[in-house]
Amino acid sequence: MKNKAFLIQFVILTVACVAILVQGFTHWVPLKLAGFVGQPEKVQLTWKTYSEGKFQDYLSDYAKQKGGFREPCIRAYNQCLYSLFKKTTNDNIVFGENGELYLEMYLHEVTGKTLKDCYGSEDYFKSRARKDIEKTLVLIDSLRRHNTAFLFVEAPSKTWVYPEYMPQPYRDSIMSFCVQDYYTQLFEENGIPHIDFLSYFKSLKGKTEYPLYSPYGTHWAESTIPFVADSILRKIESLIGQEMPHIVCLDENLQTRYSKQDGELEDLMNLMFPLRKPALPQPIMALSDTTLRKPNLLVIADSYFIQLQESAFADCFNRCDYWKYNDEVITKDIEFKGKVSEYLEAYKTIDEADLIMVINTAPYAYNYMFGFCETANLAFLDHDHQRMEKLIEETIERIKGSTEWYESIRRQAEEEHRDLDSLLRGHARYAIWMDEKQRQEQQ
Numbered sequence: 001m002k003n004k005a006f007l008i009q010f011v012i013l014t015v016a017c018v019a020i021l022v023q024g025f026t027h028w029v030p031l032k033l034a035g036f037v038g039q040p041e042k043v044q045l046t047w048k049t050y051s052e053g054k055f056q057d058y059l060s061d062y063a064k065q066k067g068g069f070r071e072p073c074i075r076a077y078n079q080c081l082y083s084l085f086k087k088t089t090n091d092n093i094v095f096g097e098n099g100e101l102y103l104e105m106y107l108h109e110v111t112g113k114t115l116k117d118c119y120g121s122e123d124y125f126k127s128r129a130r131k132d133i134e135k136t137l138v139l140i141d142s143l144r145r146h147n148t149a150f151l152f153v154e155a156p157s158k159t160w161v162y163p164e165y166m167p168q169p170y171r172d173s174i175m176s177f178c179v180q181d182y183y184t185q186l187f188e189e190n191g192i193p194h195i196d197f198l199s200y201f202k203s204l205k206g207k208t209e210y211p212l213y214s215p216y217g218t219h220w221a222e223s224t225i226p227f228v229a230d231s232i233l234r235k236i237e238s239l240i241g242q243e244m245p246h247i248v249c250l251d252e253n254l255q256t257r258y259s260k261q262d263g264e265l266e267d268l269m270n271l272m273f274p275l276r277k278p279a280l281p282q283p284i285m286a287l288s289d290t291t292l293r294k295p296n297l298l299v300i301a302d303s304y305f306i307q308l309q310e311s312a313f314a315d316c317f318n319r320c321d322y323w324k325y326n327d328e329v330i331t332k333d334i335e336f337k338g339k340v341s342e343y344l345e346a347y348k349t350i351d352e353a354d355l356i357m358v359i360n361t362a363p364y365a366y367n368y369m370f371g372f373c374e375t376a377n378l379a380f381l382d383h384d385h386q387r388m389e390k391l392i393e394e395t396i397e398r399i400k401g402s403t404e405w406y407e408s409i410r411r412q413a414e415e416e417h418r419d420l421d422s423l424l425r426g427h428a429r430y431a432i433w434m435d436e437k438q439r440q441e442q443q
Contacts, residue, residue, distance in 0.1 A: 033071050034267040072272070079272035088269050099275075100165035101265040102158065103218045107166065109363045110159040112175035118366040122177055125366075129179075133186045135373040140192065142380060149239040149355040152187060152369075153232065154180050155304045156198040156220065157362045158213045161205060179365045195235055197228065198362075210280055214262035219304055222259050223252075223281040229313040232357070240295060240354050245316055246288040252281040261307055285312040294318040296352050300326050300372045301359035321349055326370035340375060341433045342426065347379040378433050388432075395428035 043049050043058035050056070081087050086095060094102045108114045119125040140150045159166060163174055180198050187194040201212050201220075210223045220228060230247040237244040256279050260267070266275050297317040299305050302325060309330075314320045322330040329336055329343050336343060343349075350356065358369050382388050399405050409427055413420040 033074060033270050034264075075270050075272040078270050082269065082271060090268050090270075093265055093268060094167060094170075096165040096167055098165060098215070100162070100215045101218075102166060103265065105363050106157050106159045106218065107170050109157070109179075110163065110166075110175070111170055111173040112177075114363060114366060115175070115177075115179065125179065126182065129182060129186060129368075132183075132368040133190055133192070136192055136369075137190060139373050139376055142376065143350075143356060146351050148350065148353050149236075150193060151232075151235060151239060151355060151357045152192060152194040153301075153357060153359040154184055154194060154196045154198050155302075155359050155361045156201040156212075158218055160198060160362065161201050161212055178362070180360075180362050183360075183365060193235070193239055195231060197231075200231075214258060214280060216258065216266040216275065216277065217262040217264055219261040219264070219307060221280065222262050222283060222307065225307050225311055225313075226283055226285055229285070229308055229311060232308075233313070233316060236295075236297075236355055236357075242295060242354075243292055245290070245292055247312055248286045248288050249283050250286055251284040253284050254279040255282045256280075258282070259307075287312050287315055290315075295354035297321070298349055298353040298356045299323065299359065300356065300370060302361055302364050302370075304359050304361055319352075321353075323372075325364075326372045326375055341430050346375070347383045350376060350379050351383075374433070381432075391432050392425060392428045395431050396424050399424060399427060399431070 041058070043055050045055050049058075078089055081089065088095075092104050094104050094107055096102050105114070108117075115122065115125055119128065136150075136152075143150055160178065160180075163171060166174075178198075180196075184194065184196045184199070186192075197220075201224075204212060208223075210221065212221055212224055213219075214221045226247045226249045233244045233247065256277055258266075258277065258280065259282055262280060262282070263277075266277075294317050296319040298321045299309075300323050305322060305324075308314065309320065309322055319331070323340050324330055326340055329338060329340055331349075336345065340346060358372060360369065364370070381391075399409065409423055410420060412418070413423045
């Protein structure tokens with residue numbers, strides 16, 4: 001009887017070990033954790049890497065990242081930590097009052113830490129903001145010559161709308177100065193088209209049936225998207241002089257299963273079991289009229305645009321290009337996946353857009369428009385082929401004059417089996433883009 005029990009235990013243990021091993025190599029059971037997990041840099045086995053311990057460290061890191069069924073183990077640990085001690089292993093998430101969750105970067109912005117880290121003082125920030133306005137006016141003038149309108153959208157942040165739910169130490173440190181309010185003041189003084197959703201949301205607070213932010217989200221709640229989308233469409237209508245459809249909410253669609261944005265902070269905690277949460281609308285939307293002419297839209301924004309992009313709002317446009325953080329090109333019409341700085345269609349996209357819309361939230365106000373003013377200037381320069389070719393040739397000569405710079409590009413061409421001349425041109429274009437950005441920042 002004992003032998004039989006030992007045999008059963010041995011079989012179970014062996015099956016478990018084999019399953020963990022197979023899962024580690026194949027990941028045949030698709031298990032994922034939310035958030036970003038860095039991949040260990042591969043180290044080749046040589047006598048030197050072995051004797052120095054680098055290969056062993058690589059194997060250890062690889063085992064941690066690729067071990068079979070590590071995800072449920074991590075979730076189980078996180079669940080115990082949260083259930084017993086109300087803590088999380090995600091350092092970016094802060095617990096507020098009444099179970100409210102906040103992203104730390106937004107707390108740092110409202111307490112003035114971000115302002116101090118980026119600019120040192122309020123006065124210096126104001127001087128830089130006034131220069132940003134000057135660049136914006138030049139941009140608007142350039143776009144006007146291309147028959148392209150411009151709109152700046154000030155998106156609200158949860159910390160400014162619901163500061164009362166922040167942890168006490170942060171509430172005690174809220175600064176009286178708000179960078180978005182200051183930009184709004186400058187927009188109004190200089191006649192720059194804009195929408196101040198921060199003021200709108202503050203005025204709506206306490207007057208709506210549902211909260212303007214999910215307790216477990218950091219973007220505007222899904223319930224606000226019909227209002228946000230329709231408000232933007234009305235503003236676009238006035239700017240381009242063309243009738244735009246209205247957003248119609250067909251169904252509130254109350255759910256305790258939230259959208260990715262409404263439950264993103266809960267997802268980042270990587271718990272074993274979902275948190276208890278109140279039912280919130282996940283609206284089903286449509287357009288009031290689908291026969292109207294559809295203009296072209298280019299959006300420069302952070303992740304606040306994703307909910308609009310995935311709603312009926314995007315259906316109002318013939319093309320709805322999205323340059324995320326003015327870095328990643330997201331478009332359905334052109335087969336391109338890459339950086340804005342490498343995008344050969346940048347000028348065409350700007351030139352053919354009926355309107356360019358920039359969406360900024362407070363933490364990103366310190367990276368004004370994500371450098372789009374400089375990107376647009378370079379795109380206009382790029383269209384001047386003769387001048388651009390001269391700059392590229394001069395920059396390539398500068399690269400060749402730097403042995404270290406040139407050798408790094410030559411090695412890249414060999415490793416990636418790419419044409420050296422083509423790669424040199426690409427690096428030259430990027431260097432010109434960076435030079436233009438630095439020049440604008442120094443003005």
